[in-house]
Amino acid sequence: MMKQFLILSSIISLSLFSSDKIGRLPVYKIAVESLSNTDETIALRDFIKEQIQSTSRGLVSLPLKNSELGTWEFDKEGNPSEETMHSFQRLSGIDKLLLVSTEDGQAVISFVDILHQKLEYRNSLPDSLSKTLVSDFLGFLDKKNIYLALSETGSGSAAQLKINSLKPTYVAGEPIRFEIESTEDNYVYVVLVPENQKGEPVLLFPNQIQNDNFIRKGDRVTIPDKRISFRASSTPSKDRIRAFASREEWKEFQLRGKKEDSFYRLLPPAVTGTKTTARSMMVVPNSLTASIEQSPVMEWEYQILSR
Structure with a gap:
């Protein structure tokens, strides 16, 4: 500066x-990854990536290697576990990590701030409401982009x-x-x-x-x-x-x-x-x-x- x-x-x-x-452009570089290889999880991941890319809400990075993905566990305050701290050290060149999973009929989205090493967003809804879940997340991402624009543009x-x-x-x-x-x-x-x-x-x-x-x-x-x-x-x-x-x-x-x-x-x-x-x-x-x-x-x- x-x-x-x-x-x-x-x-x-x-x-x-x-x-x-x-x-x-006031957007973040985001890695969008699935935590499992089920058809439902892959489809949800690809849908979110398409939504982010088609609306210019973020710059989606290339897929991470399996060795880079690591373990992602956080407490109720969003603070990482010791093992997750090691996972942060494997990542470079991205601002945010978006993790997608489906568990017991629930679609789950987690959004991790790589710079500050903290879980920023986590929400889940039944699989049948996965598009509503994505919509809720995009509203959160809009807020983050506005904050970024106010801070840096x-x-x-x-x-x-x-x-x-x-x-x-x-x-x-x-x-x-x-x-x-x-x-x-x-x-x-x-x-x-x-x-x-x-x-x-x-x-x-x-x-x-x-x-x-x-x-x-x-x-x-x-x-x-x-x-x-x-x-x-x-x-x-x-x-x-x-x-x-x-x-x-x-x-x-x-x-x-x-x-x-x-x-x-x-x-x-x-x-x-x-x-x-x-x-x-x-x-x-x-x-x-x-x-x-x-x-x-x-x-x-x-x-x-x-x-």
């Missing part, structure tokens, strides 16, 4: 980034946005509040990408109080609102703030959050309670992330120090 520097004032300077991943530097009052360093637990100014009329989306939370971004603006994110030229908005508590994480890290400027509202997304949450999360309709149909499985998800990829983005990094 290449760094430039933006001088915010005579006292504070923060790093401004232009990501080397800007413009790339954008059309380049958003010169029409300025940030003030964000410091280069914070102490763990210290309140964080800053100001965004737009030099053009824009819909503005501000995202926190935390280093210590698997890269899953949190939408800081708009939020449950500041739900109008259209900022006119010359206007300044404090983020978050003073009625919201936003603090640096409790552990040392390097977190990033990404601000997107869009001429159009991101209508294909839904804001979802509970009243007790500090911030809403940005999720696609597929994972916000909207009913999923067989037809929706064929919707090309690029339309979900296109507005993110095409929006100019500015990025600032700040370091969180231990107390």
Whole structure:
């Protein structure tokens, strides 16, 4: 990631980034494997591969060798067994591992995060509902792709946005509040990408109080609102703030959050309670992330120090 520097004032300077991943398709390289050689399992595996490939939801890798597949066992929290830890060491060149099996009349899908060595998704349904199971998984994968797009893509530097009052360093637990100014009329989306939370971004603006994110030229908005508590994480890290400027509202997304949450999360309709149909499985998800990829983005990094 290449760094430039933006001088915010005579006292504070923060790093401004232009990501080397800007413009790339925000999808993961996925190995799709079956855990048995039954006709039902092979058919389910091939169906999932076709769905991922035909809708560009991921880059499907070449099949793994038997020596690479190994053992995959996880506890209820998704943590791997000791033998599974050895299996992780056999893999390289992929981001995710999708495992398909059929057990006692049940179709089972497991999705493993290779980088963080953790089970991210596991669900099962009767064989007769295997397509519904695949649909549920694709909704989960859409969410992961959106998180990836928010974290790593954008059309380049958003010169029409300025940030003030964000410091280069914070102490763990210290309140964080800053100001965004737009030099053009824009819909503005501000995202926190935390280093210590698997890269899953949190939408800081708009939020449950500041739900109008259209900022006119010359206007300044404090983020978050003073009625919201936003603090640096409790552990040392390097977190990033990404601000997107869009001429159009991101209508294909839904804001979802509970009243007790500090911030809403940005999720696609597929994972916000909207009913999923067989037809929706064929919707090309690029339309979900296109507005993110095409929006100019500015990025600032700040370091969180231990107390």
